[in-house]
Amino acid sequence: MTPNVRPLVAGNWKMNGTRASLDQIKAIAEGVKTPLSEKVEALICPPATLLYVATALCDDSPLLIGAQDCHQNKSGPHTGDISGEMIADCFGTHVIVGHSERRTDHAETDHLVRAKAEAAYEAGLTAIICVGETADERRAGQTLDILKRQLSSSVPASATAASTVIAYEPVWAIGTGVTPTLEDVEKAHAFMRAELVSRFGSDGRKMRILYGGSVKPSNAGELMGIDNVDGALIGGASLKASDFLAIYRVYEQLLA
Ligand code: PGA
Numbered sequence: 006m007t008p009n010v011r012p013l014v015a016g017n018w019k020m021n022g023t024r025a026s027l028d029q030i031k032a033i034a035e036g037v038k039t040p041l042s043e044k045v046e047a048l049i050c051p052p053a054t055l056l057y058v059a060t061a062l063c064d065d066s067p068l069l070i071g072a073q074d075c076h077q078n079k080s081g082p083h084t085g086d087i088s089g090e091m092i093a094d095c096f097g098t099h100v101i102v103g104h105s106e107r108r109t110d111h112a113e114t115d116h117l118v119r120a121k122a123e124a125a126y127e128a129g130l131t132a133i134i135c136v137g138e139t140a141d142e143r144r145a146g147q148t149l150d151i152l153k154r155q156l157s158s159s160v161p162a163s164a165t166a167a168s169t170v171i172a173y174e175p176v177w178a179i180g181t182g183v184t185p186t187l188e189d190v191e192k193a194h195a196f197m198r199a200e201l202v203s204r205f206g207s208d209g210r211k212m213r214i215l216y217g218g219s220v221k222p223s224n225a226g227e228l229m230g231i232d233n234v235d236g237a238l239i240g241g242a243s244l245k246a247s248d249f250l251a252i253y254r255v256y257e258q259l260l261a
Contacts, residue, residue, distance in 0.1 A: 006235065006259065012237035013170060013213055014253045015048040015133065016243025017073060017101060022051050030059050032246035034066035037253060042067035042069035045236075045256045046100055049243065053087050059091045060096035071099030071133070074107055077120035079127070089128025101160050103131045105176045115158030122170035123161050128166050133170045133238065134159055137218070149196050156200050166211035172238040173197060178218025180240060187227055190216055194233035231253055
């Protein structure tokens with residue numbers, strides 16, 4: 006955790022979820038109606054098909070709803086894409102950009118990710134910008150070099166602590182059940198904090214840095230307790246309300 010920074014527990018549903026899954030969003034929306042929500046934000050990013058209905062389910066809940074990607078342009082001939090404006094129009098508040106699955110599946114570059122983050126700001130959304138090394142890069146001892154490059158090239162110069170959340174997701178930890186050691190997470194987050202502070206000053210000190218990659222109820226307490234880890238980006242375990250809420254509630258202990 007970082008002093009005076011409000012953690013964010015975010016779920017990324019990826020290409021999972023049909024209308025039947027709205028029950029899980031309802032349960033999460035109910036489950037986060039606790040005093041803890043004043044101290045910890047909760048966000049679910051369902052597929053775009055569910056965005057508008059999902060936000061309607063959160064009318065009387067502190068649960069926030071976001072999207073998983075946006076196009077860098079506002080509108081136009083881009084079949085299959087959605088814009089930041091469309092997400093905001095559905096009452097979405099956040100958008101994930103630069104997830105490693107998009108960097109791989111759609112050959113997204115740091116430059117494109119930065120343009121998408123700028124488009125998110127323009128639409129009034131908070132951008133969750135993902136960074137993280139592959140297994141090969143880690144083996145080659147390049148983890149911090151990769152993080153430095155991705156942070157400097159994917160995070161816009163106009164980023165602020167309010168408009169931007171960084172998510173550190175080691176690619177090899179995503180969906181594998183394997184996580185880095187707590188020492189390695191601490192080292193990576195401390196490194197990223199120093200980079201953000203040197204570039205953004207006091208905003209860099211307050212910018213949230215989430216950890217993502219195989220976060221589950223059983224490891225969330227120790228991961229979220231690490232210095233400079235300001236929340237989680239959760240894939241698989243966010244699909245089930247009970248697991249997501251169990252992760253959210255680790256902050257009851259951590260903030261007690
Ligand atoms: P996971 O995914 O929690 O299933 O590992 C995390 C992510 O890709 O955001």
